[in-house]
Amino acid sequence: MFWNRTLSTLVFSAYIIRAIAIGDEGLLFGLFIGLVIPMACIWFPEAMGDYASPSGVYRVINRRPHLLSAS
Secondary structure (H helix, E strand, O other): OOOHHHHHHHHHHHHHHHHHHHHOHHHHHHHHHHHHHHHHHHHHHHHHHEEOOOOOOOOOOOOOOOOOOOO
């Protein structure tokens, strides 16, 4: 599980560094907001699996996908 966190951090950093290099605060803010949820899903999958929307309507029910059995 170490490699997916490392790669996600590298990609996140590359996007943020590029936005800083361009000098556009709006782009930086948009990228940061747009990447926070995917980063949280990669770094904290158990916690995000238990997440329910503020209204309680959307919820992840099955945390682990069933493997296809060869029967």
